[in-house]
Amino acid sequence: MTLPAAQSRLLSLSAGPGGLICAFRFQANQAPARLSWHEVQSAPPAQDGTFHWIHAKTADSRIQDWLEHGADVPEEARAFLAGRDTRPCLHMSEDGVHGLLVDLKMDAEAEDAEKGVLHFFLNDGLLITVRTRALQSTDRLRRRVEDGRGYGCTTALFGDLLECLGEGYAARLESLTDDVDDIESSVLSDRRERDRGALSAVRRQLAELRRQVHPERHMLGRLPAMRQAWAEAEALDHLAQGVDTLSHLSAAIDALYERAKLLQEEIAAQMSEEMNRNLLVLSVLTAMLMPATLLSGIFGMNVADLPGLQTPGAFWWILGGMVALGLGTLVFLKRLRLW
Template identity: 30%
Template sequence: MPGVSTLASVTAAPLLPPVDGLVWGYRFNDDGRADPLDGAAAMLELERQESWVWLHFDLIDGRARKALANLAHIPDEARELLLGVDDRQRMETYGQVIAGVVMDFERADELDPRRMLSWRFCMAPHAFISARRSPLQTMAELHNAILSGRRFPDVLHLFNGIIHSFAGALGAVSVRMVGQLDEVEDGLLDERDSGDFESLGSVRRKAVQLHRQATPLRFMLHSLLAERPDWFTEDAAEDSAQVAHRVDSVCADLVALQERARALQDELNSRQTEMTNKRLMLLSIISAVLLPPTLISGIFGMNVDGLPFTHTPFGFLCTIGVMVFSVIGLLFVLRRMKMF
């Protein structure tokens, strides 16, 4: 990747118009404490670079897209990532600037793997710029944490905090799916039914969706550690390594979850096949048992001379007795053959 200089400081402090579409902005002091900024003050602090800032934009607002397009001293490639529409997760390094696309859960009362959206970022030593199209769960939680006094000493710690929170959300959803698998497994072991295929299929589908999002994030974090810019401090790099380890653990849990769900589905399929075979065996036995009486009734139904019991007062009862005897005899033979 060609090297591009980071956000350069300027000596002047021009008056800047308010920035529409800025969801929130913060200036972080030396101790990591955050002070809120409005649009004009945020852009001013971004230009001054006396302390690092976090600006979070709403891409639905066209004025926010215009503000991002007019940001100076950002590599063109990074700006394209911020304003792009490709939701594929990735991370690119442009000199001292890092930009990328990461996934998050859509903000809702319950985390749903089917409702995951992308957010975009560009980070440099003195700025973390993020943008999204819809409210996101992890972002909202981290924003509330900052409002509650959580501190971030530098840009990388903030990025690590976001990813760590997202990994925690992935883990929480994974734990919830483990509970669903426990219920399916308990029902299977207790032989209450043949298995809840709908719940099992839902768990497998969600596990695949989560793993599909966690795997590229894992590679991105390891790549970030391998090709870290000069402004990464040792403390921040160590924090990134811990976050990468956390994402590795989540990926391993999701793989184990998929394997367990697959094993349970195989067991349920086996149980279903066994039940089907038993039903087919029952139908076969019933057909075999009814075959002799059917044959006998067919013979006595022929309109020909010479049929037995036709001129005796108990012919009907004798015929029924022959049928019953044939059924008992067949059942005895099938039992000796261990057919049931």
């Protein structure tokens, strides 16, 4: 017997998709409770300070199906959560807030850190976050919730998400600062064998961080001005602190980028100075050998009447003359302070 399409879809969802990373229920004066997929589907609307956080990955087709048909969110936000946007954005309405954050992936400790995107929806009783690859901010927030940290509303929970986002960026910036410190010490010690390549890698990563943090800072700056009734004043203050943290990080990234740029210019100046010294030495050697080269060229001509051909010891006299001319040229350059 063939089941109708809608009933078949509900049965598939009730089995619990692997794309559900975690789900929690928050209640006043109680520790967060983890929810099963069945409880997620049957969760009642928010009331008496109860709200939920659902975190999932969109790679699972059943999560996609739930976002499109089962999630209790407005139609516009439903399409956005299931979409593939990659640029930071924020949309606010009376029904809630939805948008996209750019974050560092869990494996972003490598030299070339990759970014990931987090789609979210927020209202008075629900926070939904979906991603394709594991991200640092939601992993930090999940561990905080699992450790028993409670929240009074979804806005406070989202404020902690921004705090976790800032912590990830701050850790990455601290690592890059250590790299710049090491390079600076090496440059001041006149050891530049690998400095240029390492500094180029640091500047590339800083430029990537700037492209991530700057748009988010401006975008999230609108959140503390929310006028929804469910946005508590204390939670909005927490949101403002998270945005301020991103602003400070943005300024620190700019400062470190300029510092790396100055170091690269210093390396270029040192290399130019060294090249000029080498060229000066080469020019002095050329000037010293020029009279000797002229003399050897004259006496190397195979023509008649060349003096010294039959004179005993003429070779040594000519050789001595060449050395004397070279030393005389060196003294002349010293007097002119050209060397």
